[in-house]
Amino acid sequence: MKFEEILICLDMHGCPNRCRHCWLGTTPNGNMPVSELAFAAEEFRPFTEGLQVYDWYREPDYPENYQELFAVCSRLSDRPGEHFELASFWRLVRDREYGKWLSSLGLKAVQLTLFGTAETTDFYVGRKGAYREILEAMDILIENKISPRIQVFVNRNNIGELGHIENLVRERELEARCRAFGGAFSCFLHQGSCDGKNEKWYDAWITQEDLEKIPPFFEAYTLRHFGKETLTDVFGRTEQALYEELIADSSTASYVSQSPVFNIDKDFNVYPNISTPAPHWCLGNLKRDGAGAVLENYAESRSAAQHTRLTVPLCEIVKARGDRGGRGLFSREDYIELMLNRYCREMGK
Numbered sequence: 001m002k003f004e005e006i007l008i009c010l011d012m013h014g015c016p017n018r019c020r021h022c023w024l025g026t027t028p029n030g031n032m033p034v035s036e037l038a039f040a041a042e043e044f045r046p047f048t049e050g051l052q053v054y055d056w057y058r059e060p061d062y063p064e065n066y067q068e069l070f071a072v073c074s075r076l077s078d079r080p081g082e083h084f085e086l087a088s089f090w091r092l093v094r095d096r097e098y099g100k101w102l103s104s105l106g107l108k109a110v111q112l113t114l115f116g117t118a119e120t121t122d123f124y125v126g127r128k129g130a131y132r133e134i135l136e137a138m139d140i141l142i143e144n145k146i147s148p149r150i151q152v153f154v155n156r157n158n159i160g161e162l163g164h165i166e167n168l169v170r171e172r173e174l175e176a177r178c179r180a181f182g183g184a185f186s187c188f189l190h191q192g193s194c195d196g197k198n199e200k201w202y203d204a205w206i207t208q209e210d211l212e213k214i215p216p217f218f219e220a221y222t223l224r225h226f227g228k229e230t231l232t233d234v235f236g237r238t239e240q241a242l243y244e245e246l247i248a249d250s251s252t253a254s255y256v257s258q259s260p261v262f263n264i265d266k267d268f269n270v271y272p273n274i275s276t277p278a279p280h281w282c283l284g285n286l287k288r289d290g291a292g293a294v295l296e297n298y299a300e301s302r303s304a305a306q307h308t309r310l311t312v313p314l315c316e317i318v319k320a321r322g323d324r325g326g327r328g329l330f331s332r333e334d335y336i337e338l339m340l341n342r343y344c345r346e347m348g349k
């Protein structure tokens, strides 16, 4: 058993936030020693031509020794360490060196998430003062010649607050300030995948009618960001349309890839990076079972969710758990994962 590339992400320290839309869930934070990175790398290395190691899958750079962790991950990885365009706004406002360090890595943009007004953003981030910190983080990024990219998760409860975010972008002159150092401000909207904490918002899920409420400012930026022609291309089709299509689809599918990504939680449980790290996706425990057994479970589709998708025709899963009249908008894959998660949970898998 040899994979072309394996990417492993350890949730070493968790996250300072408790977002109400978090697809990864808001489990307690861990405190893994640095040495666990080498342990995890040694476990997986015999099974791949190329290994990539990350010390986080929730908040990047949250612990004090973030620079050391980045260096250790780079050393343990077969390709040079890459810093995604994601950063910790918690750290940006508490550690003046952090913005400079991100800039020294050549980062040109960093994504920050807003939900609307201060009250709404604090509510969804699950932490008082988060909105104020996000605004301060934008200024720090710009000082360091990094363009903020605003992501907005929308549902029917906060879609009416998009005007507030548009005003904020204009009042803070984000476009011009980024242009001034040769950067490019950007922003986009989406509904997120309907798993983890975000599944709780199913009843407030965005509908086709709601798309009319999206201001032209956000429409233009969102289409540019995703390279799409219409908002429907971004937000997907109604549950009703997907339901009708999928109840005629008796296919099954494998989630096994030659270059898998695995999320490893603070207790060393391993999950494929497909949907929320829930028990029905668990492939085993790295300490107890070792990487060989975990990878065999993955390759043989033995997690309950993989096994279900591989053996139960899609039409049965959707018939059992879908809503024929559902008006919410989903991409096809996100809808299948919603159905699969519900099916596994409700079958007690």
Ligand code: SF4
Binding pocket: 015, 016, 017, 018, 019, 021, 022, 023, 024, 025, 026, 057, 058, 059
């Ligand atoms: S969405 Fe990101 S910042 Fe929010 S709780 Fe999840 S991992 Fe943390």
